[in-house]
Amino acid sequence: MPQRRVLMAATLVAIAAPLLAHAQSLVLKAADTHPAGYPTVVAVENMGKKLEAATNGRIKLQMFAGAVLGQEKESVEQTQLGAIQINRISLGVVGPIVPDVNVFNMPFVFRDVAHMRKVIDGPIGDELLQKVTDSPARLVGLAWMDSGSRSLYAKKPVRTPEDLKGLKVRMMGNPLFVDTMNAMGGNGISMAYGEVFSALQTGVIDGAENNPPSYFTANHYNTPAKYYAQTHHLIIPEILVMSKVTWDRLSKDDQALVKRLAREAQMEQRELWDRSVADYTAKLKAAGIQFIDVDTRPFYEATAPVRAKYGAQFTDLMKRIADVR
Numbered sequence: 001m002p003q004r005r006v007l008m009a010a011t012l013v014a015i016a017a018p019l020l021a022h023a024q025s026l027v028l029k030a031a032d033t034h035p036a037g038y039p040t041v042v043a044v045e046n047m048g049k050k051l052e053a054a055t056n057g058r059i060k061l062q063m064f065a066g067a068v069l070g071q072e073k074e075s076v077e078q079t080q081l082g083a084i085q086i087n088r089i090s091l092g093v094v095g096p097i098v099p100d101v102n103v104f105n106m107p108f109v110f111r112d113v114a115h116m117r118k119v120i121d122g123p124i125g126d127e128l129l130q131k132v133t134d135s136p137a138r139l140v141g142l143a144w145m146d147s148g149s150r151s152l153y154a155k156k157p158v159r160t161p162e163d164l165k166g167l168k169v170r171m172m173g174n175p176l177f178v179d180t181m182n183a184m185g186g187n188g189i190s191m192a193y194g195e196v197f198s199a200l201q202t203g204v205i206d207g208a209e210n211n212p213p214s215y216f217t218a219n220h221y222n223t224p225a226k227y228y229a230q231t232h233h234l235i236i237p238e239i240l241v242m243s244k245v246t247w248d249r250l251s252k253d254d255q256a257l258v259k260r261l262a263r264e265a266q267m268e269q270r271e272l273w274d275r276s277v278a279d280y281t282a283k284l285k286a287a288g289i290q291f292i293d294v295d296t297r298p299f300y301e302a303t304a305p306v307r308a309k310y311g312a313q314f315t316d317l318m319k320r321i322a323d324v325r
């Protein structure tokens with residue numbers, strides 16, 4: 001992180017701290033890269049309403065949707081420093097700062113979305129949240145959210161790893177994902193979410209990968225990338241985190257309340273998510289996007305070296321994940 005930004009953010013924290021201590025109410029600034037109305041945004045806003053009601057207005061939440069507080073990587077840095085108090089991000093961008101979570105970021109580590117949900121709802125999910133909290137990252141893992149599965153969209157139909165040859169495909173900023181795309185047959189390029197639309201339009205990249213709600217709401221379908229090949233290669237949960245700086249200022253009771261409401265948000269978001277996948281899939285089809293059924297087996301096999309490379313340190317955990325039925 002550039003020195004100047006660290007200083008700036010540190011100054012902000014220093015200014016904000018006494019204000020918070022004396023203020024009547026604590027206002028939690030919440031960030032999300034997605035626009036208003038997106039399932040994660042709505043679930044966190046509702047969590048904020050409950051928090052406000054339960055504390056008689058002592059703790060409030062203010063949502064900053066649509067990446068107005070920065071792209072995910074930057075917003076995570078701000079959260080680590082305490083300038084953002086709550087953040088809903090993809091676990092993908094947490095991998096480089098808390099390597100333990102990369103077990104969930106590996107290609108085809110979950111059989112399907114239902115499997116992922118069982119894992120995040122159970123003891124393994126709790127353990128991973130705790131690993132984030134216990135890491136030196138200064139983030140507290142509050143809850144999980146759903147992001148369905150990620151599939152490839154490109155300017156031409158893709159059915160096999162051979163079809164991906166020569167295609168430049170945007171991946172999230174985590175070397176694991178670039179390796180994944182390279183193993184799948186394409187050329188992985190890491191890029192911030194906010195840059196993908198114009199990169200697709202100008203031909204800097206030939207495709208990207210995401211779930212249908214993101215593909216639609218980020219307008220990526222309004223580019224030459226009109227073929228949605230259902231590879232389902234990544235099933236990455238979202239994570240809701242709080243800045244450790246803020247967490248440490250809360251009383252034990254408030255911490256427990258935040259945690260409980262975050263878990264409720266996890267469950268609420270899931271229902272919103274299922275509806276939004278159906279909705280946006282229909283909208284994409286109506287807009288002329290071609291959904292391609294893909295035999296995922298060759299992609300699963302092609303990515304075995306990625307699971308071997310990144311999964312070597314998680315062998316026991318991967319076995320426990322696979323055993324969740």
Ligand code: GTR
Binds near residue numbers: 088090172211214
């Ligand atoms: C979305 C996810 C975002 C962001 C985005 C991306 O599915 O919800 O948090 O990570 O993908 O591709 O950058």
